[in-house]
Amino acid sequence: MAAAAATATPSAIAPPGPRLLPHRASPGSRRRVTPLPRWVASASASKSRAPRPRPASPAASSSMHATIKSGSRPGVREYVEAAQEMARRPDGGPPRWFAPLGCAGGERVPGAPTLLYLPGIDGVGLGLIRHHERLAKMFDVWCLHIPVQDRTTFQGLVEYVERTVKSERSRAPDRPVYLVGESIGACIALAVAARNRDVDLVLVLVNPGTSFHRSQLQSLSAFLDLVPDPFHLSTPQFLNFLTGNFMKMSPRFDEAGQALSEVTTGLLPSLMYLTDILPKESIVWKLKMLRTAASYVNSRLHAVKAQTLVVASGNDELLPSRDEAERLRAKLKNCRIRHFRDNGHKILLEDGFDLATSIKGSTYYRRSRQPDFVSDYLPPTPDELEKAIDHDRLLNFATDPVMLSTLTDGRIVRGLAGLPREGPVLFVGYHMLMGFELGPLVTGVLKSTGIHIRGLAHPFLFNESSEQLMPDTSYFDLPRIMGAVPVTGVNFYKLLSEKQFVLLFPGGAREALHRKGEEYKLFWPEQSEFVRMASRFGATIVPFGVVGEDDICDLLLDYNDLVKLPFYDTIDKKINEGGLRKLRTDSTGEIKNQDMHPVVLTPKVPGRFYFIFGKPIETRGREKELRDKEKAQHLYLHVKSEVESCIKYLKEKREEDPYRSILPRLLYQATHGSDAEIPTFEP
Structure with a gap:
């Protein structure tokens, strides 16, 4: 039976029961059926397959539906209106699942x-209202609704969610089940995980309520009985809950230049909403439940084996979420954390936060039991691409990268007309100090040609321990979102087999973390490690060179300087723990050394970055020829020679560039406009 569309005709939200299906009352049953709000898609009564939401009919359009159709993201106003509509329907329960119309x-x-x-x-159950549309492309999304008057215990909620999780496992045993829990919902998720260690779960805990005993809510619950209804809403804790980070939320009426009084007026519907959804007796019940939930879960954290991502707000008005995230990371065996310093308790409703991006960036998105960095990958959304460009905006402004390419006739031109437009393509080149070239290269090619380059990256970028060494645990999320995968033969094979555009630096970490006096020196292994793989799929090899690192900084302390410092061996061991050194066990000497280590740089008056992509080298039709080790080695050395020639060409030609320094470039832009393309040398 097809899923029923949400219309003006009353319909039903699915009451308790496995597989997210509506309850089928027995003959004579007087179970009350609650009309379905017009922004919710109901489930079908099919037993053979999972229910799927369907779009609402035109007659059922609402402000939220109109928002989604226009392409903008719903905000606080839509959340308040939809929550009021659901809360004001007399309904004593029980809890049930619904599929949001936005999904x-x-x-x-x-x-x-x-x-x-x-x-x-x-x-x-509408906490994900800003995220429905994006999550719907990645997941089959269902939300739990607990009616205002419902008094299901914490244990009852855990058992209800547990039945659904087990049903999902039976339906799709090879797929994980994601539990996204906010506050007390995070406690439910942890409890289900502790009780079902054999189920493949991924937990996303948003400002988890496990810190209840150290929060403001602990003191609030002690005197709430003394405050008459509805004046409990005027307590500082709940005013903070409502207004603490309101300016960061997305009500769609707080645009630039609008008076503060107008924004304040926008709070009134939210105050009315609280009187509907948080009457005093409901708050008292839920605070008692939260106390029980926190105690229950904290005594069972040792039993949680599921992958866990903790999203913590640094400006949480109700819970000490930042400290709690660190505590949970230490307690849980498979846990990553993401801190958002400026966000509040209702981070899911605030601008600047995207749940789908956080899940993807943490490498916790997968569609099977084992993660697959190639098949599970989802291309960046326009917002994610814009963030990637913003991340390198200062570097691009300071260096104004010049990109050149080589046509099939050998002629060098400015721009990327010489790049192949069909994969598989393998870009092979020089790795700048600290990988400065990566951002301008990947985003520059994508903006100019639409070619999305997937990079083979050092495992350090994917290691959980590595995140804790960074100033921000999300430091490596951006490269992952832009398509980087761990450098392994299997990933290399999969990317080429899918005709992707692949980026490879044979010099690896040794080249990107070179020593003083080693600028533009290649540290390639002796073996022709990528040629035969490329020829197996008929990939086009594009050698490229890049210069300019010496135009923006000098290397003050390199690895040779660091090892002379006291106790550096301890730091080195911490950075490279977990077998990160073992990348090239078949190599010797400097090439085998793929250790990660810090460097100390001193900035210079910025010069300019220069990229050149050499003449494409075809391997299609040469599969049998390149199986011969000697011929493969000959092509490998030819590619290396081409990369060195590209670097040499750029080092010589940049001397002819009158705009190599930032000062002439600034003067040129002041004269011709900030969007004008700044000239360079003649190719």
Whole structure:
């Protein structure tokens, strides 16, 4: 039976029961059926397959639906209106699942796992309203609704979610089940994981309520009985909950230049919403439940084996979420954390946060039991691409990269007209100090040609321990979102087999972390390690060179200087723990050394970056020829020679560039406009 569309005609939200299906009352049953709000898509009564949401009919359009159709993301106003609509319907329960209308449209990736959203103290189930559309492309999304008057215990909620999780495992045993829990919902997720260690779960805990005993809510619950209803809403804790980070939220009426009084006026609907969704007796019940939940879960953290991502707000008005994230990371065996310093307790409703991006960046998105960095990858959204460009905006401004390419007739031109447009293509080149070239290279090629380059990266970028050494645990999220994968033969094979554009630096970490006096020196292994793999798929090899690192900084302390410092051996061991050194066990000497280590740089008045892509080298039709080790080695040395020639060409030609320094470039832009393309040398 097809899923029923949400219309003005009353329909039903699915009450408790496995497989997210509506309850089928027995004959004579008087179970009350609650009308379905017009922004919710209901489930079918099919037993043979999972229910799928469908778009609402035109007659059922609402402000939220109109927002989605226009392409903008819903905000606080849509959340308040939808929550009011649900909360004001007299309904004593029980809890039930619903599929948000925002998750009904668009295409979902094949084999998408199920995502179950477990709400916070409000219980409405609309906390993901800003994220529905993007999550719907990655997951089969279902949200838990706990009616205002419902008094299901914490244990009862855990058992209800547990039944659904087990049903999902039976339906798709090879896929994980995602539990996204906010506040008390995070406690439910942890409890389910502790009780079901054999189920493949991925937990996303948003400001988890496990820190209840160290929060403001602990003191609030002690005197709440003394405050008459509805004046409990005027307590500082709940005013902070409502207004603490309101300016960061997305109400769609706080645009630039609008008076503060207008924004304040926008709070009134939210205050009315709280009177509907958080009456005093409901708050008292939920605070008691949260106390029980926190105690229950904290005594069972040792039993949680699931992959866990903790999203923590640094400006949480209700819970000490930042400290709690660190505590959970130390307690849980498979846990990563993401800190958001400026966000508040209701981070899911605030601008600047995207749940789908955090899941992807943490490498926790997968569609099978084992992660697959190639098949599980989802291309960056326009917002993610814009963030990647913004990340390198200062570097691009300071260096104004010049990109040249070589046509098939050998002629060098400015721009990327010489790049192949069909894969598989293998870009092979020089790795700048600290990988400065990566951002301008990947985003520059993508913007100019639409070619999305996938890089083979050092495992350090994917190691959980490495994140803790960075100033921000999300430091490596951007390269992962832009398509970087760990450098392994299997990943290399999969990328080429899917006709991707692949980026490879044979010099690896040794080249990117070179010593003083080693600028533009290649540290390639002796073996022709990539030629035969490329020829197996008929890939086009594009050698390239890049110069300019010496125009923006000098190397003050290199590895040879660091090893002379006291106790550096301890730091070195910490950085390279977990077998990260063992990348090229078949190599010897300097090439085998792929250690990661810091360097100390001194900045210079910025010069300019120069890229040149050499003449494409075809391997198609040469598969049998290049199986011969000697011929493969000859081509390998030819590619290396081409990269060295590219570097030599750029080092010589940049001397002819009158705009090599930033000062002439600034003067040129002041005269011709900031968007004008700045000239360079004649190729």
